[in-house]
Structures are given as structure tokens and as C-alpha cells.
Amino acid sequence: MDRIPILKLGDALLVTIQVDMHDRLATALEEDLTNRIVKHKAHGVLIDISALEIVDSFIGRMLDNIAAVSRVLDADTVVVGMRPAVAITLVELGLSLAGVRTALNVERGMELIRLRHGAAERDVDVDNAS
Amino acid sequence: MSTTPPDTLPIRTSDDVVFVRQQVRLRAVQAGLGLVDQTKIVTAASELARNTLDYGGGGTVTLSSIDDNGRRGVRLVFEDQGPGIPDIPLALQDGYTTGNGLGLGLSGAKRLSNEFRIESALGGGTRVMIARWK
Amino acid sequence: MPRSTLAVLAQLLADQEASIVKEWLETLSTGGQLQSGRIREPELRTQCTSFLQGLRTALAQDSNDTAAPAFAPVKQLLADISKSRAIQGFSPTETAMFVFSLKQPLVNAINRSELFAANSLAGVVWQVTLLLDTLGLYTMDEYQKSREQVIIRQQREISELSTPVVKLWDGVLALPLIGTLDSERTQVVMENLLQSIVEQGAEIAIIDITGVPTVDTLTAQHLLKTVAAARLMGADCIVSGIRPQIAQTMVHLGLELNVVSKATLADAFAVALKRLNRTVVSLKTDPRQQA
Ligand SMILES: Nc1ncnc2c1ncn2[C@@H]1O[C@H](COP(=O)(O)OP(=O)(O)OP(=O)(O)O)[C@@H](O)[C@H]1O
Ligand SMILES: [Mg+2]
Numbered sequence: 420m421d422r423i424p425i426l427k428l429g430d431a432l433l434v435t436i437q438v439d440m441h442d443r444l445a446t447a448l449e450e451d452l453t454n455r456i457v458k459h460k461a462h463g464v465l466i467d468i469s470a471l472e473i474v475d476s477f478i479g480r481m482l483d484n485i486a487a488v489s490r491v492l493d494a495d496t497v498v499v500g501m502r503p504a505v506a507i508t509l510v511e512l513g514l515s516l517a518g519v520r521t522a523l524n525v526e527r528g529m530e531l532i533r534l535r536h537g538a539a540e541r542d543v544d545v546d547n548a549s
Numbered sequence: 550m551s552t553t554p555p556d557t558l559p560i561r562t563s564d565d566v567v568f569v570r571q572q573v574r575l576r577a578v579q580a581g582l583g584l585v586d587q588t589k590i591v592t593a594a595s596e597l598a599r600n601t602l603d604y605g606g607g608g609t610v611t612l613s614s615i616d617d618n619g620r621r622g623v624r625l626v627f628e629d630q631g632p633g634i635p636d637i638p639l640a641l642q643d644g645y646t647t648g649n650g651l652g653l654g655l656s657g658a659k660r661l662s663n664e665f666r667i668e669s670a671l672g673g674g675t676r677v678m679i680a681r682w683k
Numbered sequence: 684m685p686r687s688t689l690a691v692l693a694q695l696l697a698d699q700e701a702s703i704v705k706e707w708l709e710t711l712s713t714g715g716q717l718q719s720g721r722i723r724e725p726e727l728r729t730q731c732t733s734f735l736q737g738l739r740t741a742l743a744q745d746s747n748d749t750a751a752p753a754f755a756p757v758k759q760l761l762a763d764i765s766k767s768r769a770i771q772g773f774s775p776t777e778t779a780m781f782v783f784s785l786k787q788p789l790v791n792a793i794n795r796s797e798l799f800a801a802n803s804l805a806g807v808v809w810q811v812t813l814l815l816d817t818l819g820l821y822t823m824d825e826y827q828k829s830r831e832q833v834i835i836r837q838q839r840e841i842s843e844l845s846t847p848v849v850k851l852w853d854g855v856l857a858l859p860l861i862g863t864l865d866s867e868r869t870q871v872v873m874e875n876l877l878q879s880i881v882e883q884g885a886e887i888a889i890i891d892i893t894g895v896p897t898v899d900t901l902t903a904q905h906l907l908k909t910v911a912a913a914r915l916m917g918a919d920c921i922v923s924g925i926r927p928q929i930a931q932t933m934v935h936l937g938l939e940l941n942v943v944s945k946a947t948l949a950d951a952f953a954v955a956l957k958r959l960n961r962t963v964v965s966l967k968t969d970p971r972q973q974a
Contacts, residue, residue, distance in 0.1 A: 439570065498917075502916075503881060508592050513656065515911065
């Protein structure tokens with residue numbers, strides 16, 4: 420079964436969603452992310468959705484879930500790169516994604532996470548197995 | 550101008566939902582809908598297809614391209630033979646869900662469409678029609 | 684069989700065309716039609732001559748009913764003239780005067796000519812007056828119509844022109860809105876702004892509504908949705924220049940802006956700079972800058 424790859428980026432994790440999500444993929448991603456946050460003591464999760472042409476309530480719920488779990492594990496979730504048409508549609512759908520932070524792109528998302536967790540907490544993590 | 554004839558697609562699996570989205574997108578592009586309108590109808594379709602799958606026990610969607618005196622658009626009819634919806638106004642309220650959803654699918658699909666009609670009978674299945682015009 | 688009054692009038696117009704046009708042009712230029720260079724004498728002369736010839740053709744068909752097909756070409760000519768007058772900036776009165784000022788030269792010509800019996804003169808003059816009045820009013824109507832078209836076109840152009848997204852600073856965009864916001868226009872504006880946010884990587888967008896006289900419920904909702912959509916994309920909006928009346932309307936409608944708002948565009952810009960960790964300093968107070 421295919422899974423969505425999770426990359427380590429400093430003390431954050433980066434997920435780039437490029438495929439049309441279906442249930443199993445979403446569930447697998449939630450699981451994988453939870454494990455990896457713990458394993459890497461990650462302070463942030465960046466979810467890049469710039470490739471997504473739509474976000475429906477199913478994906479919205481997945482993003483909310485990921486954010487909720489991350490928060491419990493002391494990591495921030497930042498959704499980056501949402502397209503204008505997707506954003507307009509999501510607002511009309513009634514989804515506010517109140518629990519997640521947003522950024523224009525991965526760089527800005529990283530800045531947000533660094534700002535939150537400050538340089539003091541930066542640990543040199545040499546674990547690069549993934 | 551030629552319009553693609555109506556198409557009826559099955560909704561039995563999560564992959565079918567993905568395929569429905571792609572087909573709706575094609576129709577929307579053909580009808581000349583702008584990017585935002587395309588996104589709206591595809592998103593609405595995604596919501597309704599998932600409801601058909603999750604609550605209706607699977608069913609079908611019929612896609613048609615409409616051309617009403619030059620006014621073009623896309624019409625979608627979702628049908629299932631599932632348990633039906635006992636209280637339609639309640640199901641249409643934001644946040645109402647009997648599953649573990651956000652309860653935004655039905656109400657959201659209505660907001661994202663120019664036309665919305667729902668018929669459901671307890672034990673007699675559910676039929677939802679939406680249309681989006683250029 | 685005696686020729687009808689109308690046919691005789693047509694004859695008169697043919698015979699005296701040159702003198703009528705000359706007198707008519709004089710009246711028109713005394714009335715100020717040639718002033719300010721909006722129209723030149725040769726063009727005006729052509730219009731006069733064409734109109735007289737059209738009128739003659741219609742009368743020769745023994746008709747004084749302006750709704751009859753005989754008058755269609757004259758009316759077409761008048762419609763064209765009205766349209767160009769509207770575009771050239773003539774007032775409705777000035778435009779109608781084109782036709783009305785033909786009365787005097789025409790009546791003079793009738794008096795001069797020997798085609799009419801003395802006791803029929805009053806009747807002929809009356810007929811001519813009625814005819815020219817009808818055509819003059821027709822001119823006004825046509826003027827009004829093209830004026831409306833001009834206005835509609837201008838409104839469309841203005842609404843397109845008046846929604847530019849401007850870059851104030853690296854990462855700061857402003858959308859100065861001017862004029863009435865209907866929901867269709869708001870939608871276009873909203874999409875433009877969001878698109879610019881992506882293209883320019885702008886984190887902050889200032890929506891300035893100083894130039895917006897009123898806001899209805901639907902528009903206010905569109906505005907709020909824009910702000911919400913921008914947030915989903917990772918950008919913040921600041922709304923500036925909300926007029927007191929609009930603020931009141933919004934509160935009445937229960938639409939208190941759930942967003943950051945500032946009194947003026949300048950205030951909003953200051954907030955934006957602060958968020959970007961920038962500040963504006965005076966060159967004089969900063970010694971390093973003096974050289
Ligand atoms: N085809 C259907 N057959 C039976 N019941 C349905 C059907 N579609 C919707 N419903 C009922 O209406 C409720 C509301 O549907 P809606 O799509 O708004 O929310 P949801 O599917 O529960 O959550 P979300 O779509 O936000 O993930 C559902 O929980 C379900 O009880
Ligand atoms: Mg649903």
C-alpha cells in the first residue's frame with residue numbers, strides 16, 4: 420500500500436500532499452505522523468497542500484485531527500500553500516480550520532515554527548533515518 | 550455545439566469518489582466554468598459522493614452537461630438505496646452528523662451550488678441533485 | 684390633381700436647400716454649437732445637408748407621420764447624430780437645438796417662396812413646426828439612450844480600473860476600493876486580491892474602503908469571506924477606512940467585523956510594518972544616515 424512520505428526538516432516534519440487523498444491514505448498519514456513526531460521530538464508539522472485542487476470536509480477533518488494530535492505532543496501544525504480557489508471554496512463550505520496555523524509557503528511555515536519554539540530549544544538531531 | 554451525453558458512475562469505493570471528482574472537473578471545464586466555480590462544484594460532488602458511500606451504502610451519480618439557451622453548467626444527481634434521511638432540515642444544519650464527520654457536507658454542498666434539491670424517504674434511499682451554472 | 688402640401692414642401696426644400704443650410708448653420712453657430720471645437724463646421728454642414736435631404740425624401744413620399752417607414756432614414760441619421768453628440772459631450776438641449784434651430788430658416792423659406800397661397804401659409808408653418816418638434820424630441824430620446832450606454836460602459840471601466848492591487852512594501856499589499864461594491868464586483872475583487880497574495884508572497888493585505896460609500900449585507904459578508912480565505916492561505920487582512928455609517932450598518936446587521944480594522948490606510952500600514960518587524964525612522968534623528 421502506498422503511503423505519503425514524511426520528510427524531516429530541521430526540527431520539523433514536512434508532508435507534501437500531491438495525490439488525491441482517499442480514506443486509507445489519510446488514516447495511514449495520521450498514524451505515521453504521530454509516530455514520527457514522537458520519534459524525532461519534532462516541534463512542528465508542515466503540511467504542504469499547494470498541489471491540492473480541492474479540500475473537502477474529509478481532508479479538512481484530517482488536517483484538524485493531525486493538528487489536534489500534534490498539539491497534544493507539543494508540536495505546531497502549519498498548513499501551507501493553499502490555493503486561492505480552494506480557500507474561497509473552503510470558506511463557503513463552512514470549514515475554518517480554526518485549530519491549524521497557515522502560511523503562504525514552506526519557508527514561511529518554517530519561520531512560524533521556529534518563532535514559536537525559539538532557538539533555545541533547538542536540539543541537534545542527528546537521526547536522519549526516515 | 551455538442552454536449553457530452555449524461556454519464557452514470559458507480560460510487561462503491563473510496564477510489565470511485567476520486568474518479569467522480571475527476572469526471573466532474575472535466576464536465577465543469579467543458580461547460581466553461583471558471584476556476585473558482587469548478588472548485589466549488591467538484592468539492593460539493595466530493596461531499597455528496599462520500600455521503601452516498603458512507604451513509605447510503607453506495608449508489609450512483611449521474612453527470613450531465615446543461616445548456617439552457619446558452620447558459621451552460623453541470624448537473625449532478627446522487628442516488629442510493631440506503632436507509633434514507635429521517636429529518637432533512639436537521640441533516641442540513643451545519644454541524645449535524647450521525648457519523649464522526651463535521652456535519653458540513655450536505656449544508657456545504659448546498660452553499661456551493663446554484664441549485665440544490667434533496668429527496669429522501671425512510672428506508673427508500675436518498676436522491677440529491679445539484680447544479681452549478683457558468 | 685393638386686399636389687399635396689407635403690410634396691410642395693419637398694419641392695421647396697430642393698429649391699432652397701443652399702439658402703436654408705446657410706441660414707441654419709448661422710443659427711447653429713450663433714447658438715454656440717461650433718464653440719469649444721467639439722464639432723467642426725464641415726461636419727456640421729454635412730449633417731445639416733444630409734438631414735434636409737432625408738427630410739425631403741420623406742416628405743416627397745407624402746408623409747408627415749414620423750413613425751412611418753418613410754421617416755426611418757431621417758431618424759437613423761438623427762440617432763447617429765445624437766450618439767456622437769452624447770460622446771462629444773453636448774448637453775441634451777444643445778443636441779435637440781440641432782433640429783429646433785431649423786424652424787426659423789424653414790419658416791423664412793416658406794414665407795419667401797411663392798409655392799403656397801397666402802391663406803394657407805399659417806397651416807403650412809404649423810405643420811412644419813409640429814414635425815420638427817417631434818423630430819427634436821426624438822433626438823432627445825436618442826441622446827438619452829446613448830448617454831445611458833456611455834454611463835454603463837464607463838461604470839464598467841471604472842469598476843475594473845478601481846480595483847488595482849498595489850504593493851506597498853515587500854510582503855504588504857493594499858486594495859483601495861472605490862465606489863459602490865455590488866456582490867459581483869466584490870467577488871472579482873476578492874479573487875484578484877487572493878491571487879496577488881500568492882503571486883507576490885504577501886503576508887499582509889490591507890483592504891481600504893475609505894472610498895466606499897455604503898456596504899450592504901451581502902457585500903459585508905463577501906468582505907469577511909475574503910479575510911477568512913486569506914487566512915487559510917496564510918495571509919492576514921487589515922480593513923481600513925470604515926466609515927461611521929458603514930460601521931453602524933454592520934453592527935446593526937450583526938456583522939461586526941471579526942477582523943483587525945484601522946481608521947486609515949496609514950494606520951493599517953504602520954501595523955503591517957510592525958508585524959514585519961520594520962519601522963520608519965526620520966533621517967535627521969538617525970546620525971548614521973547623515974552623510
Ligand atoms: N445519502 C445519505 N443517506 C443517509 N443519510 C445521509 C445521507 N447523506 C447524509 N446523511 C445524513 O446526514 C448527516 C449530515 O450529512 P453531512 O454530509 O452534512 O455531514 P457528515 O457526512 O456527517 O460530515 P461531513 O460531511 O462534514 O464529513 C449525516 O451524518 C447522515 O446522518
Ligand atoms: Mg458528509
